[in-house]
Amino acid sequence: MSYLRDGMWICDVDIESNSVVEYSYLLKNPDGTIVSEGLKKRFLPYFATNNGVVNDEFIYRDISTIFESKPFVNCLTKHVDYLPFPAINENDILLIVDAPLIEKNQGVAIVGEGDFLGNWQVDKKLIMYPSYNNLWWINLPYNHFLTHAEYKFVVYDKYSGEILKWEIGNNRRMPLIIPNAVYTKHINVDYNWHGSGVAIPVFSLRSSSDWGVGEFYDLIPFADWAKKNGHSLIQILPINDTTSTNTDLDSYPYKANSVYALHPMYLNIDAVGKLKNSAKYKEYINKAKKLNKLNSVDYSQVNKLKLSYLREYFDENYSLIISDTEFCDFIFNNNLWLKDYAVFSVLRNEFGTDDFTTWGQYALYNKSLVEEYY
The missing domain is CATH 2.60.40.10 (Immunoglobulins)
Known part of the structure; x- marks a missing residue:
C-alpha cells in the first residue's frame, strides 16, 4: 500500500x-x-x-x-x-x-x-x-x-x-x-464481561443409562443445567484417546496419543445401535449395569466391554457401515490423520505396546506401508 x-x-x-x-x-x-x-x-x-x-x-x-x-x-x-x-x-x-x-x-x-x-x-x-x-x-x-x-x-x-x-x-x-x-x-467501549463456569471431567458425568462412565451425550443435560444456573462456560479434562497398554495405566487423561482422535470410552452405545443378537445384547447391558453401580470408574473393564461391543456391532453391520455416506465422508474429511492413526492403533494392539521402536518393519513411518496395511 x-x-x-x-x-x-x-x-x-x-x-x-x-x-x-x-x-x-x-x-x-x-x-x-x-x-x-x-x-x-x-x-x-x-x-x-x-x-x-x-x-x-x-x-x-x-x-x-x-x-x-x-x-x-x-x-x-x-x-x-x-x-x-x-x-x-x-x-x-x-x-x-x-x-x-x-x-x-x-x-x-x-x-x-x-x-x-x-x-x-x-x-x-x-x-x-x-x-x-x-x-x-x-x-x-x-x-x-x-x-x-x-x-x-x-x-x-x-x-x-x-x-x-x-x-x-x-x-x-x-x-x-x-x-x-x-x-x-x-467500536470503542469498555469491556467488562464477567462469566462463571464449571470445571468437570466427562467421565464423572455418569447417568443411570451409562456403561460405567460419563459419556459425550451426558454433556447435553449438564449444559442445560449450567445454563439454567447462569453459567457461561464448561471446562472439561482432555478427552483424547490415551490407549497405550489397554490397562488402568491408560486412564491418565493428559497422556494423549493424538490431538485428533477422541477416546472411544466416551461413546454412547445406545446412539451406536443395538446388536441383532438380542441375547448377546442383553448380556452386554447386564454387564454395563454392574459397572455403572460401582462407586468409581473401572477404567479397564469399561473399555474392554465397550470395545468388545463396538467390534461385534461393526462385524454385524460391516456392509452397511462401509457404504454409509456419512461414514465415507468422515474418512475423506479426516484423511490427514485417520488412516495413520488407525494403523497405529492396530499395530499397538498386535505388538502389545505403543513403543513403535519394537515394531520391526513398521518401526519407521512409511506412507506406502500404511496404505498397504490399511
Whole structure:
C-alpha cells in the first residue's frame, strides 16, 4: 500500500466479479517485524457496480481480541438473526462496525448530529443489523449530506430500547461520503464481561443409562443445567484417546496419543445401535449395569466391554457401515490423520505396546506401508 496522508494508506486492487474475497492487514515495522490484526479475517462485500471504495481501520490487538474468539462469536454472544451484507450501489454507502461482546439481548446503533442521525436524541437512533463475526452494518443514503457529521456508536437493550453503553472518547466524524463505498470501523467501549463456569471431567458425568462412565451425550443435560444456573462456560479434562497398554495405566487423561482422535470410552452405545443378537445384547447391558453401580470408574473393564461391543456391532453391520455416506465422508474429511492413526492403533494392539521402536518393519513411518496395511 502507498502512504497518502494523516495515517492513511491506499491501494488499487482488481478482483473478479462475484468472487468472495477474504483479506486482512499487516503492519510492517522498520525492523522488519510484522504486526497482524485480531483473530478474524475480513470479507469484501459485493459491489453492484464495477468500481467501489473500501475504507477500513486497522484493528490492533487489545482486550477486545479475546471476544473475537470462537467461544464468544459462535456461542456466548452469537446473534441468530444476522443478515448478510447488502450489495453496495451508487445510491448508498455501507457502514460496518466491528463490535465484540454484544450480548444476545443487545444491539448496536448510531446516534449523531443532523436530522438523519437523530440530532443526538437516543429515541431516534439508527438501528444497525447483526451480521457474521461480530460485525454490524447499516446502509446510509449517499445524498443526505452526512459528510463530516459527528456521531457515536451505542449499545442498546433490544427490549427496552435503553442505551447501555456510549462509545468512549471523542465523537466520530463521518468521512467524505462517496457512492459505491464501504466504511469499516471498530467500536470503542469498555469491556467488562464477567462469566462463571464449571470445571468437570466427562467421565464423572455418569447417568443411570451409562456403561460405567460419563459419556459425550451426558454433556447435553449438564449444559442445560449450567445454563439454567447462569453459567457461561464448561471446562472439561482432555478427552483424547490415551490407549497405550489397554490397562488402568491408560486412564491418565493428559497422556494423549493424538490431538485428533477422541477416546472411544466416551461413546454412547445406545446412539451406536443395538446388536441383532438380542441375547448377546442383553448380556452386554447386564454387564454395563454392574459397572455403572460401582462407586468409581473401572477404567479397564469399561473399555474392554465397550470395545468388545463396538467390534461385534461393526462385524454385524460391516456392509452397511462401509457404504454409509456419512461414514465415507468422515474418512475423506479426516484423511490427514485417520488412516495413520488407525494403523497405529492396530499395530499397538498386535505388538502389545505403543513403543513403535519394537515394531520391526513398521518401526519407521512409511506412507506406502500404511496404505498397504490399511
